[in-house]
Amino acid sequence: GAVVSQHPSRVICKSGTSVKIECRSLDFQATTMFWYRQFPKQSLMLMATSNEGSKATYEQGVEKDKFLINHASLTLSTLTVTSAHPEDSSFYICSAAGGVNTDTQYFGPGTRLTVL
Amino acid sequence: DQQVKQNSPSLSVQEGRISILNCDYTNSMFDYFLWYKKYPAEGPTFLISISSIKDKNEDGRFTVFLNKSAKHLSLHIVPSQPGDSAVYFCAASAVGGTYKYIFGTGTRLKVLA
Numbered sequence: 001g002a003v004v005s006q007h008p009s010r011v012i013c014k015s016g017t018s019v020k021i022e023c024r025s026l027d028f029q030a031t032t033m034f035w036y037r038q039f040p041k042q043s044l045m046l047m048a049t050s051n052e053g054s055k056a057t058y059e060q061g062v063e064k065d066k067f068l069i070n071h072a073s074l075t076l077s078t079l080t081v082t083s084a085h086p087e088d089s090s091f092y093i094c095s096a097a098g099g100v101n102t103d104t105q106y107f108g109p110g111t112r113l114t115v116l
Numbered sequence: 117d118q119q120v121k122q123n124s125p126s127l128s129v130q131e132g133r134i135s136i137l138n139c140d141y142t143n144s145m146f147d148y149f150l151w152y153k154k155y156p157a158e159g160p161t162f163l164i165s166i167s168s169i170k171d172k173n174e175d176g177r178f179t180v181f182l183n184k185s186a187k188h189l190s191l192h193i194v195p196s197q198p199g200d201s202a203v204y205f206c207a208a209s210a211v212g213g214t215y216k217y218i219f220g221t222g223t224r225l226k227v228l229a
Contacts, residue, residue, distance in 0.1 A: 002162075004159070006159070034217075042221070043205065043220060043221045043222060044160070044205065044219045045219075046216050046217070046218075049216055058174070059216075085151045089202065091157070092157050093160070097157075101207075102164060103148055103163055103165070103167075104150065105162075105217060107159035107160045107161070107162075108159050108163060109158050109159045110157065110158060110159045112157060
């Protein structure tokens with residue numbers, strides 16, 4: 001149990017385009033989902049926290065208009081990187097909480113975004 | 117301000133021996149701690165957790181120790197296996213895991229066959 005999927009696993013896009021990343025909890029209902037970003041050889045940095053049906057809470061320094069988060073159901077959250085630029089290239093990882101162990105976040109496999 | 121620190125960026129251990137990974141934190145409000153294992157280009161995999169009401173939690177080859185007075189936790193892996201080679205992150209949270217985690221910087225463990 002507690003499986004989280006992400007799609008796509010890799011995406012390459014041109015500068016100025018928008019990219020949507022999906023995060024799904026496959027076998028549990030996720031009351032809360034989180035989006036992280038990881039730069040090479042660095043730790044995971046929380047970008048935002050989202051609860052189903054409500055607006056996401058963004059961490060300081062994260063532009064909410066650039067990183068649009070939608071948590072439309074208890075099993076799906078999406079992150080849209082709008083007007084992507086090369087500096088947005090990174091590894092984006094989602095996690096979901098609400099599985100068997102409600103205190104634990106379960107992570108998706110991540111999405112490698114490359115903006116040309 | 118790095119609230120969760122893993123001071124050893126890397127660690128090498130012989131197969132069969134004990135691996136000890138350390139983590140220090142500064143925020144006394146943290147009450148839930150976790151260890152994750154991560155391979156390159158993959159998401160972290162949950163290993164083991166401990167709440168602040170305990171000082172030890174064990175799951176198979178993995179044991180986490182918490183010293184609240186020292187604000188220190190450690191992960192022991194016994195016996196270490198080559199498949200354990202990965203980056204290990206500790207994470208801390210206040211008031212349960214549905215609140216945000218603060219991750220350490222990670223320790224790369226290499227288990228030598």
